[in-house]
Amino acid sequence: MAYLRRGTLFFTTSPRTPLKMIPEIEVLEKYFEGTVWNPDTQVEFIKKLAEGKDFQGKGSAKDMALSARDRITRAPKALGFVDLKPTIRLTEPGKQLISGKRTEEVLLRQLLKFQLPSPYHKEPKKFEGIFEVKPYLEIFRLIYELGTLSFDELMIFGMQLTHYLKFDEIVAEIKQFRRMKAYAKSSYKVFRGEYLHKEIEKIFKDDINKGNTQTRESKDKSLDNFVRTKSRNLRDYTDACFRYLRATGMVEISQRGHSLSIMPEKKKEVRFFLNSVDRKPIFINDEEKYKEYLFDASLPVLYSDDRIRLLEQVSENIKSSEDLSKNTTEQLKDKLDEAIQNRKAAILEQQVRDLKEYKEYNDVISTFEDIKSNSLYDAPLILEWNTWRAMTMLDGGDIKANLKRDDKGQPMSTAQGNMADIICDYGDFGLAVEVTMQSGQKQYEMEGESVSRHLAKLKKETGKDAYCLFIAPKINESCIAYFYSLHKMNIAFYGGQSVIVPLELDVFINMVEQSYRAGYVPDAEQVKEIFEYSLEQAEAAKDENEWYAKIKDKVLNWL
Numbered sequence: 329m330a331y332l333r334r335g336t337l338f339f340t341t342s343p344r345t346p347l348k349m350i351p352e353i354e355v356l357e358k359y360f361e362g363t364v365w366n367p368d369t370q371v372e373f374i375k376k377l378a379e380g381k382d383f384q385g386k387g388s389a390k391d392m393a394l395s396a397r398d399r400i401t402r403a404p405k406a407l408g409f410v411d412l413k414p415t416i417r418l419t420e421p422g423k424q425l426i427s428g429k430r431t432e433e434v435l436l437r438q439l440l441k442f443q444l445p446s447p448y449h450k451e452p453k454k455f456e457g458i459f460e461v462k463p464y465l466e467i468f469r470l471i472y473e474l475g476t477l478s479f480d481e482l483m484i485f486g487m488q489l490t491h492y493l494k495f496d497e498i499v500a501e502i503k504q505f506r507r508m509k510a511y512a513k514s515s516y517k518v519f520r521g522e523y524l525h526k527e528i529e530k531i532f533k534d535d536i537n538k539g540n541t542q543t544r545e546s547k548d549k550s551l552d553n554f555v556r557t558k559s560r561n562l563r564d565y566t567d568a569c570f571r572y573l574r575a576t577g578m579v580e581i582s583q584r585g586h587s588l589s590i591m592p593e594k595k596k597e598v599r600f601f602l603n604s605v606d607r608k609p610i611f612i613n614d615e616e617k618y619k620e621y622l623f624d625a626s627l628p629v630l631y632s633d634d635r636i637r638l639l640e641q642v643s644e645n646i647k648s649s650e651d652l653s654k655n656t657t658e659q660l661k662d663k664l665d666e667a668i669q670n671r672k673a674a675i676l677e678q679q680v681r682d683l684k685e686y687k688e689y690n691d692v693i694s695t696f697e698d699i700k701s702n703s704l705y706d707a708p709l710i711l712e713w714n715t716w717r718a719m720t721m722l723d724g725g726d727i728k729a730n731l732k733r734d735d736k737g738q739p740m741s742t743a744q745g746n747m748a749d750i751i752c753d754y755g756d757f758g759l760a761v762e763v764t765m766q767s768g769q770k771q772y773e774m775e776g777e778s779v780s781r782h783l784a785k786l787k788k789e790t791g792k793d794a795y796c797l798f799i800a801p802k803i804n805e806s807c808i809a810y811f812y813s814l815h816k817m818n819i820a821f822y823g824g825q826s827v828i829v830p831l832e833l834d835v836f837i838n839m840v841e842q843s844y845r846a847g848y849v850p851d852a853e854q855v856k857e858i859f860e861y862s863l864e865q866a867e868a869a870k871d872e873n874e875w876y877a878k879i880k881d882k883v884l885n886w887l
Contacts, residue, residue: 815866
């Protein structure tokens with residue numbers, strides 16, 4: 329059980345994106361269902377999780393039980409996907425989530441039920457009455473009411489929406505912030521920083537007046553350190569909220585504007601649940617009734633649960649002479665899903681055509697520049713998506729990105745941890761493309777081994793030769809050394825030699841520019857030549873630095 333603290337909302341930050349819950353919930357169900365959730369089980373869970381290919385991160389070596397609780401008692405338990413008392417079990421929403429069928433709808437229902445306080449999140453007596461809110465519901469309401477809601481507006485003001493009756497007050501404060509921003513004489517960065525500092529001092533006025541400014545992370549009791557720590561916490565919670573809302577498919581994001589808005593075709597659905605879902609938390613002191621409500625996969629009722637509305641949605645999305653009224657509700661939802669998937673496929677096909685004709689060239693290059701300048705909301709996601717666009721444009725292979733897209737074909741979340749970011753099929757050979765924004769030693773720790781594992785998986789699945797491009801704004805020396813050594817080692821686990829070519833983002837952009845200027849579409853053999861050259865130079869070079877320099881020179885003149 330968690331206790332609420334006075335001041336601001338919080339949102340689950342573990343995992344950062346909701347779909348990453350799925351493989352971990354599957355492990356929990358497969359190996360631990362029916363057992364008691366205790367420190368022993370928690371340690372065994374982390375060990376079992378680490379054996380899987382989906383595992384990301386190392387967890388806490390000193391306290392594996394803590395790592396397990398961090399992964400399971402936050403999002404999976406809080407959102408009702410697992411029940412841990414009296415023994416571990418998957419709930420009906422949890423079973424639906426791991427089924428992979430209509431996951432956006434499943435997630436939406438559970439987010440709309442998340443409330444503060446609850447039997448899972450108690451309010452200390454001295455703070456009673458501060459919290460009375462369903463956070464995701466009210467943030468949806470803010471977005472709908474305001475048209476758009478920026479990251480900073482949610483961080484500075486939306487996080488103060490601890491009671492649903494404060495909604496109008498928060499809307500007024502955001503509008504005032506927008507007016508003052510328009511007249512600010514300083515830069516937006518300075519204006520925003522001063523505003524945030526002032527709001528944090530207001531939120532935590534009592535603590536500051538009493539001198540309670542020491543944080544768990546530091547012994548520094550200064551006001552500046554206190555404000556910085558609270559700012560980081562607000563940013564983390566806001567980022568998590570953005571990602572979970574985005575995963576429902578109800579909102580779209582402006583990467584350059586760092587803002588959310590309701591997808592136009594989803595406005596009727598959002599308006600419906602904003603008007604129908606009770607804003608007040610329920611069963612605050614009755615855990616059994618709360619769990620019964622939280623674990624009910626049919627609650628709350630959504631727009632498409634009504635047959636008449638659903639028939640209307642299906643009719644709008646498909647052209648058919650079939651008598652749709654003969655279908656069950658589930659069959660109608662399946663038809664609607666199929667129609668949406670067909671539309672997404674058509675959008676993707678058009679995107680590919682436009683890319684191959686270089687119609688999106690300027691936007692691709694501009695987006696890379698935005699990534700380099702760190703001006704986008706989710707640079708890792710957009711780097712993955714834009715690299716797919718670039719690979720599609722610069723050569724004639726069949727290029728597939730493993731990221732998740734929304735109904736408009738725009739990127740929603742990065743590839744899952746058990747596969748390459750991008751897979752290119754060139755007929756007689758394959759190419760895995762891995763991208764990362766990580767730098768320094770963390771790049772090697774987070775990406776090194778997984779890149780070679782993904783390449784081995786591609787070789788095994790296709791049964792043909794395969795290579796890998798590894799792209800990052802800067803390449804760490806440890807990665808260069810590791811990839812160089814793999815050229816020279818015949819490891820059965822990795823399917824023999826692993827030919828992985830690391831490229832700095834600027835070098836890759838140069839490849840794309842050469843392709844644009846060439847006036848013809850490069851062929852598969854020109855792509856393959858890069859990797860064959862890499863293999864030759866790994867044998868001839870005296871060390872990894874000479875090999876890397878020659879590879880870079882080759883790529884800079886690949887056409």
